[in-house]
Structure formats: structure tokens, C-alpha cells
Amino acid sequence: MVTRIVNASVVTPGxxxxxxxxxxxxxxxxxxxxxxxxxPDADLTHNAAGGLVVPGFFDIHSHGAVGFEVVDDDPGAMxxxxxxxxxxxxxxxxxxxxxxxHEALVKTMESVACYCEEEKYxxxxxxxxxxxxxxxxxxxxxxxxxxxxxxIDEVAELASIAPVSEMTxxxxxxxxxxxxxxLLSIGIIPSCGHSRATYSEFRDAYASGLRHLTHFxxxxxxxxxxxxxxxxxxLLHNDVRIELICDKVHVSPPMIQLVFDRKPIESILLITDxxxxxxLPDGFSSIGGLDVIVxxxxxxxxxxxxxxxxxxxxNQALRNVVEVTGLPVEDVIQxxxxxxxxxxxxxxxxxxxxxxYTADIAIxxxxxxxxxxxxxxxxxxx
Numbered sequence: 001m002v003t004r005i006v007n008a009s010v011v012t013p014g015x016x017x018x019x020x021x022x023x024x025x026x027x028x029x030x031x032x033x034x035x036x037x038x039x040p041d042a043d044l045t046h047n048a049a050g051g052l053v054v055p056g057f058f059d060i061h062s063h064g065a066v067g068f069e070v071v072d073d074d075p076g077a078m079x080x081x082x083x084x085x086x087x088x089x090x091x092x093x094x095x096x097x098x099x100x101x102h103e104a105l106v107k108t109m110e111s112v113a114c115y116c117e118e119e120k121y122x123x124x125x126x127x128x129x130x131x132x133x134x135x136x137x138x139x140x141x142x143x144x145x146x147x148x149x150x151x152i153d154e155v156a157e158l159a160s161i162a163p164v165s166e167m168t169x170x171x172x173x174x175x176x177x178x179x180x181x182x183l184l185s186i187g188i189i190p191s192c193g194h195s196r197a198t199y200s201e202f203r204d205a206y207a208s209g210l211r212h213l214t215h216f217x218x219x220x221x222x223x224x225x226x227x228x229x230x231x232x233x234x235l236l237h238n239d240v241r242i243e244l245i246c247d248k249v250h251v252s253p254p255m256i257q258l259v260f261d262r263k264p265i266e267s268i269l270l271i272t273d274x275x276x277x278x279x280l281p282d283g284f285s286s287i288g289g290l291d292v293i294v295x296x297x298x299x300x301x302x303x304x305x306x307x308x309x310x311x312x313x314x315n316q317a318l319r320n321v322v323e324v325t326g327l328p329v330e331d332v333i334q335x336x337x338x339x340x341x342x343x344x345x346x347x348x349x350x351x352x353x354x355x356x357y358t359a360d361i362a363i364x365x366x367x368x369x370x371x372x373x374x375x376x377x378x379x380x381x382x
Contacts, residue, residue, distance in 0.1 A: 001026055003359075003378060004042040008053040009366060012353040013334040022053055024359040027377035031355050046380065048363050051372055054333055055351050056091025056360035057314040058340035060166060061128055061215065061243055061271035063096050063287065065278040070095040071108045071288065078111055082121035084279050086382050088272075088313040089362030089371045092123045092337075092350065094165055096273075098288040099131030099142040102154060109161035116162065122376060123360075125344065126165025129158065130214065133169035133179070134194035140219040141275075141287045141301055141308035142194060150179040156186060164188050165344055168214040170195035171205035181208040189343065191243075194219045195230060202233045206240075212343070215273055216242035216259070218250050218307065238264050241343060243271045244335075246320045247312040249298055253324045260325045268335045269343070270317045275299055275309030315362075319369035 003024040010020040010032055019035030023042070033039075063069050065084035068077040078095065085093045095112050097105060109127065116124050131142050133150040150169055158164060166189040171177055176197075180190035192205065193214025198221065202210070213220065213234045221229030228235075234242045235258075242263065246256055250273070259268065272278070277285035277294045284302075285292040287309055291302040299308045314336060321332050338351030349358050359378040362371055374382040 001044070001378065002040070002042045003044045003046065003375075003380075004039055005046045005048050005053055005361070005363070006039060007050055008048040009050060010353050011052050011054045011330050011333050013338045013351070014330060016328070016330040020053075022353060022361070024375070024378045027359055029353060029355055029357050029359050032353060044380075046373060048373075050366060052329065052364040052366050052369075053353060054089070054362050054364060055337040055353055056122075056362050056374065056376065057089045057336045058092045058094070058344070058350070059085060059088075059090045059272055059314050060094040060269065060340050060344070061096050061130070062093065062274045063098065063309055064276040065274055067276055067280060069098075069276045069287065070112070071098055071100055071104060073104075073107055075111065075114070078115035078124070079121065082115065082124065086121045086374050086376075087371060089315045089364065089374060090122050091360035091362065091374065091376050092125055092340075094126055094128045095124060096128040096130050099134060099146045100288065101146055105129075105158055106161065109158050113162040121381060125346065126163040127158075128166045128168070129155065129164055130168040131194065133173060133176075135170040135173060135196050138170065138194045138196050138219045140194060140306055141290060141292070143288045143290060149173060150175050152179065152182045152186070155183065155188065159186065159188065166191055166212070168193040170197065171210065172197040172201045177201070177204040177208050180205045180210040184209045192220070192230060196221050197230055199228050199233055202230060206237070211240050213240060213242045215250065215271065216244050217255060218245065235259075235262050238267060241267045241269055241339070243269050245273050245310055245312060246270055246317045246324075247310050248320060248324075250307060250310060256321060256324045260321070260327065265331060265334055266339055269339050270314065270321065270335045272312040272314055272317060273310045274312055278311050278313070315364060315369045315371050
């Protein structure tokens, strides 16, 4: 099967080629042709009409959308969420859990494993376990009833049901610093979040291999001139990768600008941290069993006003960063897929519009960044 995408503005990390043609053979990109080169014969032609042809997005931190959460005891939840994510241009989705009882997490992993048997919308390469090993004083929208101490055996059991790619935990809790090394030993990326760790405690976990911070600036120790905390650690250490929710609510535009000015772009990972009300209008919702009110596009706990995930979509996150920083889209695009693919060990397959890479592609309106088409493994799925 040969597919050609014509009249394309190809945007791949560090490069942009307008008027190009992308040739796909089966599930892989065969070549990218500059303007003026005759189009090869193809079984299917898609006219991008000048749209931005970008690598399909990786959302490595998202709880849900369209009224569903990954942790719902509902066999249709994963299908519904992944279909919604596909509409954002996401081709690799990492379903993200919450702080819940072990039995509920087991059911979640079983639901993910079931979806992975077909993956009829976007891919689901691995799960992001957020909690339950967090600091009870930095809950955000996590449920305090189910917070517990790190237990590598519990994680290993969950990972035996469906692959686990990343785990968010608080490094200052009992055994936290060593837990980073334990996770790495079984192939899981350790990430610090929902934490009140000092910089000294960060250094201990860093020595055990910690190189990732969950939803940077949110539910972590802020920058202070006598203890730079986790925010300071993320800014100071170039090799620490940070997740950034660029909805202009969780992180203000000046902070977005500061991060992109200070951090190497290869260490920035855009995420949505979207919750079940994403893709829906304002109103009442919930997260992990906690009541939420969505007003003016912001999701907050009804009990105390804490942010409860976001309404953000990945294509909007990209647009926001381009608008705030003024950086060219070919630079920012690295933070939506290529960086994530490399961290997840998939950098030789995903994240570039280049010969030999898997044909996971999103096509965006160049003005609004709205998604007009999505290909997964060369198959047009939207």
C-alpha cells in the first residue's frame, strides 16, 4: 500500500519544508520529496492543502476525556478516550492513573491491556502510573484515602498486566530515593511529582537515576533563594526532563517563556494532564471520585479550588507555546513527540517525518493548529 500526502508543509524537529510530498509505504515513511519533484504513483493520495504535516503527538500524561477516565470501571472508557485523543493529533497515548486502591489499578491495567489488543484509534505504548506513592501534603486532585508507601512489588504486578512506562511518586517519602533506582531496574522511568522534596532530597534521588519531573511547577516545592526545591532543580539540571502543561493556567505565559529560555529544548515534554471533562463544555465533573467544577475552561476541585487536571488538548498546547515564545514551529514540535519518543526508548521509530520512521502523522491548520487528518502506521484514522 502506497500513500502520498501532497501539498504538505512538512514540520519535523529542526526542519520545515513547504510544498513537499510525503510518500508512505505500508506503515513507514519511504521518502519526503521537495517541491518540483514529480509525485510517485500511489494507491491513495491525501491533499494536505498547505497544512502542517507533523509527527503524531505523544501525550505521556493524560487521565481522560469526553466524560471518561482511564481508571473508570467501564469497558468503553479507553476506546472513547483514545478516539478523542486521536482528534487532538495524538498517535501515542500513555493512559495515566490516579491514587486509587490496588484492586482498582489492577482493573485499569486490564482495561488498557484489552485496548492494546486492537488499538483501533491511537497507540497505547505504556501506562503512566501517577500515584499512589505521593506526599499527602501535595495531593492536588489525588485522593488522600489511598496514599501509601512505595512498593516495587505492587508496581511489578501492575506492569505484568500491561506495560508501565513511567511512574510518578514523591521522592521524600520513606524509601523514595532508592525507589527511583528500583523502577529503573525494571524498565520504568521514575518521575517526581506531588512532592515537597527539598533540593537535598532531590539530589539523593538524582544519584539513584531520577531524571524526570511530573507537571513541572505544579504540586512541587517552588523556587526559593535558600532552597531551590524541585522547580529550581528542574531549571538547574539540563538533563532533567520536565513535563509542562501549557494551558496558560497551570503555568503562566511568563513561566512558559522562562522555561523555554532556560531549558534545553530536548528536555521539555508538553503534556495535557487532561481529565474526563476535556472535550466537553463547562459544568460539573469529577476526578478519581472527587467532585470538580469546570468554569471558563478551568477544572478545579469543588472542595478547595485546587486545579484538577486540565481541559487542554495537545494541538492547543503546541499553538500556545508558539504564540507565547515566538519560536518557529519546527523548533517547538520537538517537545510534542520526538523528546517523548526518545525518553520512552522509541526514538528510532517515532517523532520525525523522515524516511524510515513509522508513519504516525497529524495534519494541522497552519493558522489555528486545528487537526484535519491523522495517520497511524500509514492508515488514515481521522
